[in-house]
Amino acid sequence: MVTYIIRRLIAAVLMLVVVSIVTFSIFFVIPRLAGVTATDFANRYVGSKGATAETVAHLAEKLGFNDPLTVQYGRWVKGIVAGSEFDTGVSIEHCPAPCLGYSFITKTPVWPELLDRLPVTVSLALGASVIWLVAGVATGVLSALRRGSFFDRAAMGVALAGVSLPIFFTGMISLVYFSYKFGITVPGGTFVSFTESPVQWAYSLILPWITLAFLYAASYARLTRAGMLETMGEDYIRTARAKGLPESRVITKHGLRAALTPIVTIFGMDVGLLLGGAILTETTFSLPGVGRYAVQAISANDLPKIMGVVMLTACFVVVANLIVDLLYAVVDPRVRLG
Amino acid sequence: MSAPLDVSGDELRAAPEVVSPGADAKVIQGRSLGRIAWTRLKRDKIAMGGGFVIIFLVLVAIFAPVLVGWFGHPPNEFHQEMIDTLTMQPKGGTGISADFLFGVEPVNGRDLFSRVLYGARISLLVAFFATLLSVVIGTIMGVTAGYFGGWVDALISRLMDIFLAFPLLVFALALVGVLAQFETQLAVKGDTLRILLLIFVIGFFNWSYIARIIRGQTLSLREREFVDAARSLGARGPYILFREILPNLIAPILIYATLLIPANVLFEAALSFLGVGIQPPTATWGGMLSAAVRYYTVPHFMFFPGMAIFITVLAFNLFGDGLRDALDPKSSR
Numbered sequence: 001m002v003t004y005i006i007r008r009l010i011a012a013v014l015m016l017v018v019v020s021i022v023t024f025s026i027f028f029v030i031p032r033l034a035g036v037t038a039t040d041f042a043n044r045y046v047g048s049k050g051a052t053a054e055t056v057a058h059l060a061e062k063l064g065f066n067d068p069l070t071v072q073y074g075r076w077v078k079g080i081v082a083g084s085e086f087d088t089g090v091s092i093e094h095c096p097a098p099c100l101g102y103s104f105i106t107k108t109p110v111w112p113e114l115l116d117r118l119p120v121t122v123s124l125a126l127g128a129s130v131i132w133l134v135a136g137v138a139t140g141v142l143s144a145l146r147r148g149s150f151f152d153r154a155a156m157g158v159a160l161a162g163v164s165l166p167i168f169f170t171g172m173i174s175l176v177y178f179s180y181k182f183g184i185t186v187p188g189g190t191f192v193s194f195t196e197s198p199v200q201w202a203y204s205l206i207l208p209w210i211t212l213a214f215l216y217a218a219s220y221a222r223l224t225r226a227g228m229l230e231t232m233g234e235d236y237i238r239t240a241r242a243k244g245l246p247e248s249r250v251i252t253k254h255g256l257r258a259a260l261t262p263i264v265t266i267f268g269m270d271v272g273l274l275l276g277g278a279i280l281t282e283t284t285f286s287l288p289g290v291g292r293y294a295v296q297a298i299s300a301n302d303l304p305k306i307m308g309v310v311m312l313t314a315c316f317v318v319v320a321n322l323i324v325d326l327l328y329a330v331v332d333p334r335v336r337l338g
Numbered sequence: 339m340s341a342p343l344d345v346s347g348d349e350l351r352a353a354p355e356v357v358s359p360g361a362d363a364k365v366i367q368g369r370s371l372g373r374i375a376w377t378r379l380k381r382d383k384i385a386m387g388g389g390f391v392i393i394f395l396v397l398v399a400i401f402a403p404v405l406v407g408w409f410g411h412p413p414n415e416f417h418q419e420m421i422d423t424l425t426m427q428p429k430g431g432t433g434i435s436a437d438f439l440f441g442v443e444p445v446n447g448r449d450l451f452s453r454v455l456y457g458a459r460i461s462l463l464v465a466f467f468a469t470l471l472s473v474v475i476g477t478i479m480g481v482t483a484g485y486f487g488g489w490v491d492a493l494i495s496r497l498m499d500i501f502l503a504f505p506l507l508v509f510a511l512a513l514v515g516v517l518a519q520f521e522t523q524l525a526v527k528g529d530t531l532r533i534l535l536l537i538f539v540i541g542f543f544n545w546s547y548i549a550r551i552i553r554g555q556t557l558s559l560r561e562r563e564f565v566d567a568a569r570s571l572g573a574r575g576p577y578i579l580f581r582e583i584l585p586n587l588i589a590p591i592l593i594y595a596t597l598l599i600p601a602n603v604l605f606e607a608a609l610s611f612l613g614v615g616i617q618p619p620t621a622t623w624g625g626m627l628s629a630a631v632r633y634y635t636v637p638h639f640m641f642f643p644g645m646a647i648f649i650t651v652l653a654f655n656l657f658g659d660g661l662r663d664a665l666d667p668k669s670s671r
Contacts, residue, residue, distance in 0.1 A: 018500055026513050036520045044519060164651040166604050168611050168627055169644035173637070180634045273505050280507075280608055284631070294508065295612050298515040310512050313505040 004329055012322045019314040020080075024073050027307050038065035045303065046088055046104045062087045080311075100311050101304030103297075110308035114290060120191055121289035124281065125274035127205055128212040133267060136217035140224025141256060144232065155221060162218025171211045171284035178207055189286035208285045212278065216270060220263065227259035234258075265324055272320025276313025371589075371665075378664040385660020391653035399458040409439060410452035413621045417447035432638040440642045444633045453621035454642050460610075460622045461650065464536045465602040471541025473595050476548030477587065483549070484556025485579060495553070501546035507608065510539045514614040532616045540605050548594050555590055559583050589665040596658035600651040607647050623647050 031041075039053075042060035060066055063086060064075060078084065083097035088104065095102040101110040139159070143152040178185045185207040192200040231237065232255050240250045279291035286292070290309055297305035379385060398405065411417065420433045420442045432441035440450035483494035514535050521527060526534060559565065560583070568582050609615040610624030618625055623643040630640035 015500060019504070022504075022509075023512075026509065027516055030513070031516060031520050034517065034520065034524055040520060160655060161648075161652065164600065164655055165648050166607055166611075166624075166627075166644070166651075168608070168624075169640065169647060172627065172631060172640050173644070176634050176637050176640075276505055276508060279511065279612065283612060294511065298511065299613060301519055303516060303519065306512050306515060310505070310508050313508045317505055 001329065005326065008322055008325045012318050015318045015321075016315065019318065020077065020311065021073070023307060023310050023314065024076060026310070027303060028072060029069055032069070041065040044301070059088065100308035103302050103304050105300060105302050110305050113293065113305075114308060114312055117288060117290045117293050119193060120287050121278060121282070121291065122275060123191075123194060123201065123205055124208055124212065124278050124287060124289060125271060127202075127209045128216070128278075128281075129267070129271050129274070131209055131213035132216035132220060135213065136220025137224050137260070137263065139217065139221040141228055141251070141259075143221065143225045144228030145251070147229065152225075156225070159218040159221045162214055163222070165215070167211060167215050167280045168284045170214065171208070171281065174207055174211050175285070188284070189288075191287055208281055208287060211284075212274075212281045220266075223263060223266070224259060227262060228255060231255050231258040261328075264327065268320045268324030268327075269317065272317040273313065275316040275320070276309070375589075375664040379660055382660040382664065385657050385664070388653040388656030388658075388660065391649065392657055395458060395650055395653065396462060398455060399462045402452075402455040402459055406449075406452040406455055410455070411438075411449040413452045413456045414448065414619050417442055417449065420447040421445065427633075427636055432636065434638070441638050443629075443639060444636050450626075450639070450642050453626060454623070454646050456621040457623040457626060457643060457646065458650070460533070460616055460620070461603055461606055461647075464533060464540065464606045465599050467537045468540035468544070468602045468606075469595050469598045471537060472544040472548055472598060473591060475542070475545035477552050477591060479545065480549040480552025481556050481579065481583065481587070484553040485560060485583065487557075491553075494549070498546040498549050498553075501543065502550070504543065506543045507605075510543060510605070510609060511612060511614055513539050514609060518614065529616055529620050536606055536609060536615060540602050540609075544598060544602070544605075548591070548598065551590055551594055552587055555587055556583060559586055593658065593662045593665055596654060596661050600654035600658070603647065603651050603654070 028041075038060040039056045042056050042063060042065055045063070046059055064072060067075075075084065079095065079097070079099035081097060084095050084099045084102075086093040086095065086102055086104075093102055093104075093107065095109040096111075098111055099109060100114065102108075103110060139155050143155045146152050175188050179187050186204050190204045192204045194201045232251075237250060237254055240254045241247070245253075276290065278289065279294060281287070282289040282291040283295050290312065294306055294309040297303075297309070406412065417438075420428055420438065421444070422429050426445045428442045428444060428447065433447070434441040438449055438451060440454060442448060442450060443453075479494050479498070483491040483498075514532075517524070517535055518532070521531065524531060565578060565582050568578055573582070606615060607622070607624035607627070610622040611628045612624075613628060615624055616622045618629070623646050626643035627640055627647075630636075630643070633639050
């Protein structure tokens with residue numbers, strides 16, 4: 001078990017290294033391959049419009065855009081671990097660890113801003129994930145057990161529609177009707193923090209939760225149904241029934257447990273992804289979370305902020321995968337031995 | 339996911355026929371796999387419905403300029419006369435009439451019908467080519483990993499794991515955003531640049547899923563008797579790869595390509611919705627939805643592009659599901 005944990009930890013760290021290299025490549029290597037020069041970078045990042053060519057060249061040198069890419073990468077990673085400083089020629093900007101980036105446009109380090117926005121994203125992701133896990137798995141199991149029934153066909157029809165609908169469409173339609181027309185829920189852009197009032201918190205998030213959960217519940221229902229149909233046909237289910245176990249125990253203990261294993265993997269990944277910013281949902285409902293921060297950064301041409309969000313999301317996904325792997329080892333003894 | 343096709347070597351040889359069912363059916367004795375699949379698919383009313391909708395959509399996309407010429411107005415033509423100057427909303431709420439089949443946009447009164455039609459072009463173009471890119475990369479990677487095994491397999495498999503765990507949307511957002519930032523320094527510009535970027539980004543980040551399936555299939559095919567037979571007859575690597583293994587992979591490739599297209603339609607719509615896709619005034623479904631956000635009082639503005647996405651994605655999903663059932667009898671939906 002210990003060696004398994006150590007192996008998974010090493011794999012997670014390696015994964016983080018790879019992800020950081022890819023992220024760095026997107027922001028620095030690929031543009032350079034496309035013909036972007038150091039001074040273009042300096043212009044883009046510090047946004048010194050109207051500055052003379054010498055000033056920009058000087059700035060590019062000071063910020064290290066002329067250095068070899070490996071040196072730039074090393075400096076960026078060092079910044080994440082130990083913090084860094086940027087000399088813009090006018091002033092020296094401090095960016096304490098973990099320095100996921102420094103925005104020269106708003107003159108702020110990215111990390112504290114991300115921390116401010118995380119509660120919104122975490123509230124959204126966790127609330128929705130509970131709803132979709134319960135609703136999706138329950139629907140999938142019931143559908144599988146009553147295969148071909150009216151319920152099964154209706155549920156699978158709705159689920160297929162659900163996976164075919166983009167969230168920004170369902171979200172907008174539900175906002176139009178539930179919020180604007182009927183006034184049942186709050187308008188988009190409302191968020192009350194949990195510490196302020198738990199009831200208002202839930203009320204302000206109920207529509208985004210349900211919309212987001214519907215999308216995922218649809219695909220989880222399809223997956224659970226397929227998994228249940230497969231496991232309920234296995235020999236050990238027949239054995240369990242032959243032993244005289246009550247059907248409810250056969251379903252939960254033998255059928256569902258096996259069918260749920262792949263669901264757990266996907267669930268971990270989905271939640272990890274959403275924690276890094278439910279970009280589409282937050283944009284649709286104007287929620288001030290990490291995802292919306294990324295979108296706003298893109299329209300403001302604020303590259304360091306986007307880079308920060310990308311790294312944060314990647315970290316969440318890696319950690320979520322690690323947790324899923326460790327949970328696997330607890331649930332399924334074959335994993336830790338294999 | 340999908341079990342290897344459980345048919346004998348003779349029938350498997352005929353697998354390429356899946357692309358053109360019945361092309362040389364007279365030559366082959368008995369019913370080929372493609373034939374069987376086609377018969378099965380024809381019986382699946384829902385899948386056939388999806389297939390017809392796809393054909394219809396493709397035709398609409400190709401002939402959008404002609405159709406707009408007959409039934410609409412150019413997609414970027416303003417029709418201020420359709421707009422109530424006080425509320426800036428279409429006269430009569432939506433502006434739907436024989437002249438404007440889907441009504442007009444608020445404020446500038448552009449014809450929604452022609453914008454939805456032109457949106458289909460971008461959507462399908464990007465989705466098709468991105469899927470093609472994923473399939474090409476995925477097949478090459480999957481076959482290489484599965485056929486050669488050893489450290490090649492280990493390396494590619496790790497790479498697939500990494501790509502599968504990537505936060506796709508954020509990365510795509512960043513990549514398109516970053517490259518578009520430096521637009522002035524790049525060789526291609528405007529819509530062409532955006533379309534190429536979208537195809538590249540969507541296609542490049544999605545190959546791992548197909549690769550994993552192809553790798554699994556190749557692994558099992560490699561050990562089959564007909565491959566052994568070919569090898570004992572003196573066939574070498576390339577022959578076995580292209581003549582013995584690849585034809586047997588056409589069914590899974592076709593299935594997962596069909597199921598990847600709707601995902602890519604959604605992906606393109608999402609990127610355009612977030613403002614990093616094709617830029618206005620070029621009409622895209624995602625872009626129209628993102629513009630519609632501000633006009634809650636005129637829901638028809640979001641309804642038509644939204645339904646266009648929904649119908650397209652649903653049609654591909656239905657057809658893909660049917661195709662999987664037809665080509666891969668062992669899989670259960």
